[in-house]
Amino acid sequence: MQTISENLGAYASTLKYEDLPENVIHQAKRTIIDTLGCAFGGYTSEPSKIARDIAGLVSSSQPATILCSGQKTSADLAAFANDVMIRYLDFNDGYISKGSGHPSDSIAALLAAAEVTHAGGRDLIVATVLAYEVFCGICDAWDNKPIGIDHATMGGIASAVGVARLLGLTQQQIIEAINLTVAANIALNQTRGGNVSKWKACGYGNANRNAIFAAQLAARGMTGPSQIFEGRDGFFNVVSRRPFELAPFGGNGHPFRIMHSSTKQFPLCQYSQTVVRAALEARALIEGVRDIAEVHVRTLQTALNVMADDPEKWHPRNRETADHSMPYTVAVALMYGAVDQCYFGEQYLRDKELLDLVGRIKCLPSEEANRRESEMNLCDLEVVMRSGKRKSTRVEYHRGHWRNPMSDAEMETKFRSLAASMLPVARVDVLLEQLWKLEDLPEVGTLIRMTECNC
Numbered sequence: 270m271q272t273i274s275e276n277l278g279a280y281a282s283t284l285k286y287e288d289l290p291e292n293v294i295h296q297a298k299r300t301i302i303d304t305l306g307c308a309f310g311g312y313t314s315e316p317s318k319i320a321r322d323i324a325g326l327v328s329s330s331q332p333a334t335i336l337c338s339g340q341k342t343s344a345d346l347a348a349f350a351n352d353v354m355i356r357y358l359d360f361n362d363g364y365i366s367k368g369s370g371h372p373s374d375s376i377a378a379l380l381a382a383a384e385v386t387h388a389g390g391r392d393l394i395v396a397t398v399l400a401y402e403v404f405c406g407i408c409d410a411w412d413n414k415p416i417g418i419d420h421a422t423m424g425g426i427a428s429a430v431g432v433a434r435l436l437g438l439t440q441q442q443i444i445e446a447i448n449l450t451v452a453a454n455i456a457l458n459q460t461r462g463g464n465v466s467k468w469k470a471c472g473y474g475n476a477n478r479n480a481i482f483a484a485q486l487a488a489r490g491m492t493g494p495s496q497i498f499e500g501r502d503g504f505f506n507v508v509s510r511r512p513f514e515l516a517p518f519g520g521n522g523h524p525f526r527i528m529h530s531s532t533k534q535f536p537l538c539q540y541s542q543t544v545v546r547a548a549l550e551a552r553a554l555i556e557g558v559r560d561i562a563e564v565h566v567r568t569l570q571t572a573l574n575v576m577a578d579d580p581e582k583w584h585p586r587n588r589e590t591a592d593h594s595m596p597y598t599v600a601v602a603l604m605y606g607a608v609d610q611c612y613f614g615e616q617y618l619r620d621k622e623l624l625d626l627v628g629r630i631k632c633l634p635s636e637e638a639n640r641r642e643s644e645m646n647l648c649d650l651e652v653v654m655r656s657g658k659r660k661s662t663r664v665e666y667h668r669g670h671w672r673n674p675m676s677d678a679e680m681e682t683k684f685r686s687l688a689a690s691m692l693p694v695a696r697v698d699v700l701l702e703q704l705w706k707l708e709d710l711p712e713v714g715t716l717i718r719m720t721e722c723n724c
Contacts, residue, residue: 370420
């Protein structure tokens with residue numbers, strides 16, 4: 270029987286640009302635009318500065334470029350540094366199925382691989398669709414969170430497949446790149462629990478770094494452990510604790526999974542996109558925030574496991590914990606009528622009035638939301654006033670959910686808001702024009718250079 274790695278290798282070596290429907294090509298471009306916007310937004314963060322500092326210690330005979338700075342380094346460290354800035358704001362897209370995570374993180378690895386091989390825009394689009402098929406396909410088959418495995422584990426596999434394709438590896442070499450990646454790179458979900466550390470922005474970036482290294486090894490003849498999923502000490506027995514099969518990949522009448530990934534309207538964990546929207550709608554129904562007695566949030570148990578799972582979520586001490594805190598982000602939405610990057614700064618994390626409101630927020634599981642988890646991220650929110658009055662709101666599909674997608678104009682607005690402090694308007698215009706015409710770009714390296722901002 271064909272192994273998981275052989276299945277992935279066969280698909281990755283045969284998918285062609287001509288196989289992609291126009292809507293899939295367009296969605297890939299939208300996704301790349303959104304991801305690059307997030308990179309601009311996260312560039313000045315401390316984890317990003319650390320990543321660039323490390324990357325600056327290394328030179329390469331086949332260099333890749335760090336976004337925005339124009340700094341040259343090795344392909345693997347460029348992928349790491351670029352994804353740290355992409356991931357930092359928790360603003361890039363997400364996929365929710367049995368498992369969940371952020372497949373757009375893989376784009377950092379694909380950009381580096383495309384640059385060093387002088388690949389064009391069409392190659393990047395195909396590699397992006399491939400990475401999404403792999404990441405989302407594994408999420409469809411396996412729920413990683415109950416056993417404490419981070420989504421960066423699936424991300425490394427997705428990136429290895431996309432990178433291997435861009436590096437021009439044969440089908441067998443792609444299989445070896447996958448085997449090498451899985452054998453050496455299992456990430457723990459503790460990355461996103463408790464008092465969340467700066468590593469939250471780095472976990473998938475590290476998977477990207479390792480994926481490029483694995484593909485480079487495979488290109489030179491290195492082999493990985495066979496039956497890395499199915500073997501006695503393989504992934505199924507040791508990590509997932511059960512075997513799974515991947516459903517058919519996109520093409521030949523099957524839908525492409527990139528079409529079911531959701532864009533974020535707010536810079537916080539994907540499980541709170543509907544929750545924050547419900548809080549914003551409730552705010553319009555009440556007379557004053559100070560008169561709130563309690564707030565009852567009812568949503569998925571999975572969402573609570575991620576964003577309301579421990580005491581730190583009610584007393585976040587840093588941005589990383591706050592943007593993964595359901596009670597904190599609900600309180601921000603109710604108090605300020607908006608949720609953007611500024612509300613995760615020290616001024617707000619220590620605001621007594623805001624934290625007092627956080628303490629009045631109760632997060633509870635909803636049977637209906639759990640039952641409909643595969644369909645939507647449902648939230649019912651009730652505000653109880655001191656007078657006894659109650660106001661309720663329900664949000665099924667947040668703006669950006671794949672069933673309620675942002676328009677191209679909204680995607681551009683988000684991109685411009687994130688790039689505004691880094692590039693002048695005229696250069697943002699030129700960059701967006703090129704991104705919308707990505708399929709015509711001869712070399713991806715040109716696109717990366719267009720992000721340089723001398724900052």
